[in-house]
Amino acid sequence: MQQTPSSVLENLLEETVIAPHKELSERSLTQEQQTCLFAEANQSLKQGAAHQRQGNTMAALADFQKALRAFRTLKQSRSEAQTVLVVAHLCYSLADYLWAVDYARQGLEIAHRLTDKSLLHQALSCLGNSYRHLGDLDKAKICMAQSLGLAKETMDADAEMRSSSNLALIYRVQGDNEKAVALYERSLSLAETQNNKTTLEQILRNLGNTYHALGHSRKTIEHYDRLLRLCRNRMELRVVNKILRNLHNACYSLGDYSRAIVYLQERLQVVRRLQDLHGETQTLESLAINYEILGETTKALQAREERLKAAMMLQDSHLQRQAISSLRTACLTDSDLDRVKRYLNYLTESM
Secondary structure: OOOOOHHHHHHHHHHHHHOOHHHHHHHOOOOOOOOOHHHHHHHHHHHHHHHHHHHOOHHHHHHHHHHHHHHHHOHHHHHHHHHHHHHHHHHHHHHOHHHHHHHHHHHHHHHHOOOHHHHHHHHHHHHHHHHHHHOOOHOOOOOOHHHHHHHOOOOOOOHHHHHHHHHHHHHHHHHHHHHHHHHHHHHHHHHHHHOHHHHHHHHHHHHHHHHHHHHHHHHHHHHHHHHHHHHHOOOHHHHHHHHHHHHHHHHHHOOHHHHHHHHHHHHHHHHHOOHHHHHHHHHHHHHHHHHOHHHHHHHHHHHHHHHHHHHHHOOOOOHHHHHHHHHHHHHHHOOOOOHHHHHHHHHHHOO
16 A cells, blocks of 8 residues: 555655745855755656646656656755655556665665654655565565554554555565554554544455454455445455455355355346356355255255356367266256256267
C-alpha cells in the first residue's frame, strides 16, 4: 500500500511555492539567477503534477527530475528531499525498484539531516516496498518496521495504516501468517475509523486470504463475505470467482453445507459469465456433493447432468468419463436407470 506520488506532491507544492529570500541570497548564483531557477523548478513541479494526473508517468518523472536538479543547485534541502521522494515513488510505480531504492536512500539521508520524521517515514516506506519486490525481505522488514514506528510516534493514523498493511504483506511472503493477520487487523481498524473504502476493500481481501491460509474458516467467511457485500459490483469477476471458491471451502470445512451451496450457486453464475468451462465443471461437482450431503438427490442429479454437458463442450474425454461415472453412480443410487442410459448412449455416439 504505497503512498501515491500525487499525495506526496501536494505537500511538496505547498512547501515550495515561496522561496525564502535569506536562503537564496547565500548562494553563489546571483539573486536573479536564483529567482529564475526557483521559478523553473516550481514550473517543472506543476508540469509533473499535470502529467501525473493524466497518467503520463514517464513525462512526470522527467519533470520532477528536472525540478530535483534545480533544488540541488539552490541547496534547498527540504524541497530536494520532498522531490527526490516523489521521484522514488514514481520509479516504484513504474516497477523500477532498483532506482526507487536509490532515490529513496537519497531522500532518507536528507531526512536524517533535517530530522524530519514525516520524510523519514516516506523514505522508509518506499524502501520497504521496493526491497520486498526485489526479494530482499530482511531489509524490507527492517525498513517497514521503522516506518511503522515513526507513524505511531507521530500519531499519523493514515501512515500507520499503510505501514501496518505493508509490513503484514512482508510477513505473508515469509509465511508468517499469524503476525501478518495481527497487523492486518490493526490496519483494518484504522481504515474503518477513516472510512477509506478503497483501502478497506484491499485490507478485507488480504485478511480473508490470510485467514484462509491459516485455515481459520469462520474468520475467512466473516471477512470475505463483508468484502463481497461492500464492493462486489466493482471487483473483477476472476477475483470474485476466487473469493467465492474460498468461501465454499470454508463453509464446507465447517459443515455448513446450505451456506456452501449459496456461494457455489453464485460462483456458477460467475464462471459462466467468464466462459470458464473447467471452473463450471468443478463448481457443479461441488454443488452435487453438497446437495447429496443434504439429501437433495434430485438437485444433485441435475448438477451432475449439467457437469457432463460442460465436460462435453470441453471435448475432454477424461473429464467426460469422470462425469458420466459419477452421474451413473448417482442415478443408480436414485434408481433412475433411464437417465443414465440416455447419457451413456449420447457419450458413446459423441466419442
